Amino acid sequence: MISGLKDRGALGLVVLLALAGVVLILAVAMATAIGDYSISLKTVFLAVTNGLGLSHADVSRIEQSVVWDLRLSRALVAALAGAGLALCGAILQALLRNALAEPFVLGVSAGASTGAVCVIVLGIGAGGLSLSLGAFAGAFAAFGLVAALSNGATSGPNHTILAGVAASQLFNALTSYIVTTSGNAQQARDVMFWLLGSFGGVRWPDFYLLFVVVIISLAICLWMARALDAFTFGDEDAAALGVPVGRIRLILFAITAVLTATIVSMVGAIGFVGLVVPHAARYVVGPLHLRLLPACAMVGAVFMVFADIVSRMIVSQQTVPIGVVTALVGVPFFAIILYRARPQS
């Protein structure tokens, strides 16, 4: 629409998406090149085209393997996780009408950690897959509890948030109980490391799964973007504008739960991306969701890939948990939101 381009934020969106696209490709390339074993960008490019079957360039087997099997899939999963968490944050901030809502506000991460701890410490099941499954099951148990406590989120935003707080407290307590009564020092360290998030173990199958989940979620959310705008003045107001509030809310809450649970079970509970990115994106493209959601996904992806690079670079020969890096950036931003949102008196 020509008239649409004149709108506040429309041009901002196009520029932002193009810019973020370029930056994302650069970031992924950097993430693939940088590491304890440093690889030139040219080799990265050749190894990637080799991996895609587009070329048969002469790249040493070890470099080919590091680029294709380890770092590229890791960088792409980081991008998708960042996109997914930012998307969830934007949706929950709109549905709960709360500037401080984020993907874990409904207790999903606490539930996932309990599920993961059951696997790590109590040894329910075994192996990497069951850790993810345990986390996923725990995440959904928490979400189910929140849904039950808030009558399927029909009791109003504050009620839903309180239900989320209650579920988080309960599952965090369960996690601590299991770790302190049954775990040894090494297990406690494993659990803590897992909770703070890590892209260490991800491979291509993780990428494929997350890609499908993120793309489908984004598509459905964009489809409902206009309905989300109608929530600006609350649930009843949205209903008066013809939005089937109950159905939309249920679908969107379910999407955020599936998306968050998938990400958490894969890479742990990475905080602050879902809180920070929607606010940052809103400054640039405005509050309308048809623009905000794609912008969030792109900015979230870029942010997470850079955070992953930083997490591998801060301390040599060691990876700082990704959650530490995102929080180090996120907390100051959070402080700014609090400062700006303070009551004017």
Place this chain on the structure above:
Amino acid sequence: MSVIAQNLVWGVKRRTIVSDVSLSVAKGETLGLIGPNGSGKSSLLRLLAGLKRPLGGQVLIHDQDIAHVSRRNLSRQIAFVQQSAATDTNVTVQDVVRLGRTPHRSALSGWSADDETAVATALDRVDMTAHKAQAWQTLSGGERQRVHIARALAQMPQVMYLDEPTNHLDIHHQIEILRLVRDLDLTSIVALHDLNLAAMFCDKIVVLHQGRVHAFGTPDAVLTQDLLREVFRVEAGVSTSPYHNRPHIHFLAS
């Protein structure tokens, strides 16, 4: 388009809040809904707007039972202006009025010329065109209420319900809003607290008391000394105003 309510009943658990309410508004009329706090005015408006489902009875708009109309189609016919609806989102006046086009747009359709016209006309009608790029948060109470009415107008409804639209406004803005609503080419139902303003601006008045219709008719017929004592528990004298020929209530201090 006329609005008819037949024997509406609604309540929460064992408490009946709206009890056997029937009323009708002819096309183009402005109906005032008055009653003490807790008399069921807000609930009745929500039943009439289809935002709550009645336990009994039905609402007919243009002889059609709204229970059988989809939410979306209903929103093309009925607009509902909430009592001082607020938001923390950083939206502009134009963004807010554009929300009124929601029931007319499909999920991914572009912004059409019809949409643009509807929004421009609505902004113009409430005299807020000059403020269209202004941030919602910076508006005064009266301006916010006018923007809400503009948003309702952008829905292009035939019927508009307003829940105490003059709350928290000074007398100038109260009169301004009610004059605007009266002059709209719409069937409207307005819940009001100020009885003199209701008398001045409404064609007919419904008095709700404990969830029931206590009286229904023209302001002259409804606003009597006895009714004010019975329903509102105040002593008052009622006379016909020499200025506008509508009833005027003189509340008595002792």
